[in-house]
Amino acid sequence: MESYRGFLALLVSALPVGFLSVLFTLIWVLHYREGLGWDGSSLQLGPVAAASGGASFQAIIVYRLPWTWKCSKFLMKSIHAGLNGVATILAVIALVAVFDFHNAQSIPNMYSLHSWVGLAAVICYVLQLFTGFFIFLLPWAPPSLREFIMPIHVYFGLFLFGTTIATALMGVTEKLFFVLKDPAYHSFPPEGVFVNTLGLLILLFGALIFWIVSRPQWKRPKEPDSTLLKSNCDTTERMEGDIAISSGNNTDRSDSELNNEGATRKRNSGLDDVGQRSTM
Amino acid sequence: MESYRGFLALLVSALPVGFLSVLFTLIWVLHYREGLGWDGSSLQLGPVAAASGGASFQAIIVYRLPWTWKCSKFLMKSIHAGLNGVATILAVIALVAVFDFHNAQSIPNMYSLHSWVGLAAVICYVLQLFTGFFIFLLPWAPPSLREFIMPIHVYFGLFLFGTTIATALMGVTEKLFFVLKDPAYHSFPPEGVFVNTLGLLILLFGALIFWIVSRPQWKRPKEPDSTLLKSNCDTTERMEGDIAISSGNNTDRSDSELNNEGATRKRNSGLDDVGQRSTM
Numbered sequence: 001m002e003s004y005r006g007f008l009a010l011l012v013s014a015l016p017v018g019f020l021s022v023l024f025t026l027i028w029v030l031h032y033r034e035g036l037g038w039d040g041s042s043l044q045l046g047p048v049a050a051a052s053g054g055a056s057f058q059a060i061i062v063y064r065l066p067w068t069w070k071c072s073k074f075l076m077k078s079i080h081a082g083l084n085g086v087a088t089i090l091a092v093i094a095l096v097a098v099f100d101f102h103n104a105q106s107i108p109n110m111y112s113l114h115s116w117v118g119l120a121a122v123i124c125y126v127l128q129l130f131t132g133f134f135i136f137l138l139p140w141a142p143p144s145l146r147e148f149i150m151p152i153h154v155y156f157g158l159f160l161f162g163t164t165i166a167t168a169l170m171g172v173t174e175k176l177f178f179v180l181k182d183p184a185y186h187s188f189p190p191e192g193v194f195v196n197t198l199g200l201l202i203l204l205f206g207a208l209i210f211w212i213v214s215r216p217q218w219k220r221p222k223e224p225d226s227t228l229l230k231s232n233c234d235t236t237e238r239m240e241g242d243i244a245i246s247s248g249n250n251t252d253r254s255d256s257e258l259n260n261e262g263a264t265r266k267r268n269s270g271l272d273d274v275g276q277r278s279t280m
Numbered sequence: 281m282e283s284y285r286g287f288l289a290l291l292v293s294a295l296p297v298g299f300l301s302v303l304f305t306l307i308w309v310l311h312y313r314e315g316l317g318w319d320g321s322s323l324q325l326g327p328v329a330a331a332s333g334g335a336s337f338q339a340i341i342v343y344r345l346p347w348t349w350k351c352s353k354f355l356m357k358s359i360h361a362g363l364n365g366v367a368t369i370l371a372v373i374a375l376v377a378v379f380d381f382h383n384a385q386s387i388p389n390m391y392s393l394h395s396w397v398g399l400a401a402v403i404c405y406v407l408q409l410f411t412g413f414f415i416f417l418l419p420w421a422p423p424s425l426r427e428f429i430m431p432i433h434v435y436f437g438l439f440l441f442g443t444t445i446a447t448a449l450m451g452v453t454e455k456l457f458f459v460l461k462d463p464a465y466h467s468f469p470p471e472g473v474f475v476n477t478l479g480l481l482i483l484l485f486g487a488l489i490f491w492i493v494s495r496p497q498w499k500r501p502k503e504p505d506s507t508l509l510k511s512n513c514d515t516t517e518r519m520e521g522d523i524a525i526s527s528g529n530n531t532d533r534s535d536s537e538l539n540n541e542g543a544t545r546k547r548n549s550g551l552d553d554v555g556q557r558s559t560m
Contacts, residue, residue: 106468113453113479120480155494159487166446166483167371173393173450177457199393203446207439214435237441 004066005217014208018057021205026200033179033196034150045094045101049171052090053164057205059083060213063220073223075139080260111155114170121163128156142168158213165206172199179233283399284346287498296486298337301485302476305330312471313459325381326375330450332370333444337485339363340441340493343500357417364409390474394550401443408436438493445486454481488507 025046059080062068068076095118102109110119135141135149176185176195183189212218342348348356375398382389390399390555415421415429443483456465456475463469492498 075482108468111447111466111468111472113456113476116476116480117449138532151495155491159490162442163483166449169446169450169454173453174457176393186391186480188388188391192391196393198395199397203397203443210437210439215431260326 003217007064007066007212007215010208010212011153014205017201017205017208020143021198022047022050022054022202024194024201028191028195028198030192045169046095046096048090048094049168052087052094053168055083055087055090056161056164057209059087060157060209064212069220076220081129081133081137083124084132088122088129095119095122112170112174114167114174117135117163117170118167121160121167124156124163127162128153128160138194158210161209162206165202166203169199172196172202283497287344287346287495290488294485294492297485298334300328300369301478301481302334304474304481308471308475308478312474324554325377326531328374328377329448330368330416332374333448335363335367335370336441336444337489339357339367339436340489344492344498349500354518356500360411361409364412364554365406368402368405368409371405375399375402392450393455394447394454397443397450398447401440401447404436404443405440408433408440425482438490441489445482448482449479452482464479 029046062080062083063076101107110116131149132153135146136153141149141199172195176192180189180192185192309326312490342360343356343361379389381387390396412433415426416433452475456472460469460472465472
């Protein structure tokens with residue numbers, strides 16, 4: 001119960017920071033810059049990128065929400081995949097937008113480090129999405145393959161989230177140096193201070209999310225092998241024989257909870273038992 | 281043994297990437313820029329920052345080197361603290377250097393997002409160093425306090441390492457936009473492509489290090505409570521009664537291996553038992 005409160009406290013701290021980041025992005029675009037548009041002259045991809053980041057954050061966090069633990073693993077995987085799909089589509093829209101914008105303005109593409117890292121991140125994100133879909137969502141991959149890929153999948157997802165934050169910070173840096181000429185960035189104009197603050201908010205948001213997803217005690221409890229298959233959320237309470245999550249075996253359980261799609265969740269059991277498992 | 285080989289393979293992959301990053305930084309400064317110096321006109325803080333990053337990387341990785349597991353925890357803590365101390369000193373030198381450089385050139389300080397995040401990272405690094413020194417290295421902190429602080433200390437150390445990488449990438453971005461005027465950055469000059477590649481190398485290095493430090497199976501085995509106190513490295517082999525690392529308790533053991541400074545290490549035991557523990 002204390003662990004649950006700690007999780008909620010962190011989540012409730014992270015959400016306003018995330019919303020504030022999106023709000024700051026919108027204020028930057030709508031108040032300080034030329035507003036939204038896709039006419040080749042005033043396009044701002046910030047909000048699209050922010051929305052993509054938001055979907056990505058939800059996809060990362062979704063397994064850790066205790067009120068979803070009663071839902072089947074298959075349903076949660078589908079939500080995870082769906083949110084990542086939305087994030088990917090938004091990221092591709094943002095990419096197409098920025099290429100269109102550059103072409104309309106005769107600005108060369110793909111010369112900055114921001115663009116290199118950003119494009120690499122989007123390509124890896126798409127690869128990660130397909131890997132997840134074929135290996136974890138579809139039922140055909142052998143358990144040994146899932147067990148081998150799972151830690152890589154988890155790590156790579158978090159690494160890409162971190163890379164996306166670094167890309168955003170580089171993007172903010174290069175945009176401010178481009179647009180703040182009179183008054184110049186180095187004269188501390190309100191826009192510069194405001195957008196620097198946005199950068200700090202993005203970083204703080206990332207810090208809180210990484211903390212939440214790397215606490216072993218807040219991980220979704222392991223699916224028991226012996227329970228019923230079910231594909232929706234329900235309120236089924238404890239079942240006899242569900243002892244897998246409290247056994248003291250020595251494998252990293254985050255890597256082995258792969259083969260139980262649709263199993264009914266015990267809602268409250270095992271909260272004290274997941275401490276030895278880790279996402280990372 | 282297989283796990284040990286995997287660790288070595290990753291480490292041997294990461295080291296050349298790290299060395300290449302330092303080499304690229306030196307080539308950038310010595311070949312493309314004005315070289316090294318501290319005369320207020322030609323200072324380049326890249327190599328100092330790279331050296332600081334190198335010390336920081338060694339501090340992060342040091343507990344995971346299997347050949348150090350025979351050494352006492354106290355000795356390893358001292359090495360960890362010493363390397364972080366060196367990294368902090370180099371980071372402060374780099375900060376003073378850049379302030380001196382800016383003042384000599386009449387360039388304002390602390391206006392860019394890179395400078396905000398960089399200064400915040402250095403301040404947090406110093407705080408982290410003092411916290412570690414007083415709580416974990418000195419023997420007076422109560423076990424409950426150590427247990428409470430340890431996951432925060434580990435997380436914050438890794439978060440600062442990630443923030444340092446993001447700061448470096450922002451620094452590279454802003455420097456390239458500053459200095460590449462003729463030919464311009466957007467015309468793909470050799471320096472731009474070269475330094476973008478340096479950025480990718482830094483990112484790849486970070487990815488490899490984060491992978492290595494987040495694998496539970498490569499973590500330094502837990503200290504047994506019942507062994508002798510000793511402060512140096514030795515080759516003491518297995519001792520009877522050292523079963524703590526293979527018991528099936530449900531706490532996150534990374535948070536509880538705090539109170540055994542100087543205990544003699546079992547050299548090879550428990551390698552199969554650490555899988556359930558996690559650094560993060």
